[in-house]
Amino acid sequence: MNAIACQVVSIEALTPVVSKVLLAPSMPVQFTAGQYLQLCITPTDKRPFSIASIPEQALLELHIGTPEGDSWSSVAMSHLQQQHALAAPVQVEVGLGQAQWHAQSDRPVILLAGGTGFSYVYSIAMAIEAAKQNKPVFLYWGVRNEQALYYQAELEQWAATNSKFRFIPVVQQAATSWSGRTGLVHEAVLHDFVSLEAYDIYMAGPFAMAGVAREAFAEQGGQREHMFADAFAYI
Numbered sequence: 001m002n003a004i005a006c007q008v009v010s011i012e013a014l015t016p017v018v019s020k021v022l023l024a025p026s027m028p029v030q031f032t033a034g035q036y037l038q039l040c041i042t043p044t045d046k047r048p049f050s051i052a053s054i055p056e057q058a059l060l061e062l063h064i065g066t067p068e069g070d071s072w073s074s075v076a077m078s079h080l081q082q083q084h085a086l087a088a089p090v091q092v093e094v095g096l097g098q099a100q101w102h103a104q105s106d107r108p109v110i111l112l113a114g115g116t117g118f119s120y121v122y123s124i125a126m127a128i129e130a131a132k133q134n135k136p137v138f139l140y141w142g143v144r145n146e147q148a149l150y151y152q153a154e155l156e157q158w159a160a161t162n163s164k165f166r167f168i169p170v171v172q173q174a175a176t177s178w179s180g181r182t183g184l185v186h187e188a189v190l191h192d193f194v195s196l197e198a199y200d201i202y203m204a205g206p207f208a209m210a211g212v213a214r215e216a217f218a219e220q221g222g223q224r225e226h227m228f229a230d231a232f233a234y235i
């Protein structure tokens with residue numbers, strides 16, 4: 001796959017550990033919502049990041065988490081910051097993965113995100129909205145603490161104006177002020193659906209979450225051929 005040069009337009013802190021990165025490609029890029037890109041730090045060091053935007057948008061949006069002690073994403077962020085400061089391009093390979101949105105499916109959709117896995121489900125939710133598909137979409141976003149829900153206001157606004165779109169944030173270690181759902185995000189899905197048989201289920205987040213969710217969902221009727229996650233290739 002050919003790498004494409006992109007200017008780093010901006011790097012903005014969404015939380016103390018998650019940054020939003022906007023890239024401007026030097027030529028049109030082809031991808032489907034739900035795919036990822038690889039940031040080419042060197043010709044042999046390439047790191048995957050879900051694309052949070054949709055093909056209709058001019059800029060590629062990334063959400064990159066750099067928790068303390070995580071050198072994997074910190075190295076990528078340092079590279080992006082360095083190139084941004086120099087006004088020099090980064091190289092990316094776009095349109096990777098096997099867990100992209102299935103636009104032709106007429107099944108209702110469950111989107112399951114753990115932490116920065118939100119980037120992946122956000123793209124798919126926007127693609128369904130842009131295609132004006134009038135079908136139920138349930139977006140579950142699990143985070144360790146409430147502060148990590150960096151797009152909460154936007155999603156609540158979206159749900160308020162679209163009766164087919166439901167947003168369910170799930171906080172693992174909730175403060176006493178949190179009145180929403182708590183616990184592990186996939187357990188919230190298991191609680192809410194008697195059977196998962198009818199649904200297309202897209203998931204992204206920690207690999208452990210994807211593995212546990214896949215097995216638990218299958219036991220509750222989820223069809224393996226209708227569960228999509230790039231993490232499955234790694235576990």
Ligand SMILES: Cc1cc2nc3c(=O)[nH]c(=O)nc-3n(C[C@H](O)[C@H](O)[C@H](O)COP(=O)(O)OP(=O)(O)OC[C@H]3O[C@@H](n4cnc5c(N)ncnc54)[C@H](O)[C@@H]3O)c2cc1C
Nearest residue numbers: 049050065114115116142143144172184185205206208209
């Ligand atoms: C193809 C690909 C694309 C990637 N894209 C990105 C990207 O765009 N941005 C990025 O930062 N990283 C990316 N990564 C790296 C990796 O997937 C993320 O670092 C990971 O999802 C980060 O999770 P988190 O620390 O934000 O979640 P955490 O804060 O660790 O967890 C969030 C929630 O997930 C659930 N959860 C966590 N662990 C478990 C468990 N063991 N069992 C059940 N539920 C659990 C809980 O509900 C928890 O609250 C990518 C990796 C690959 C392979």
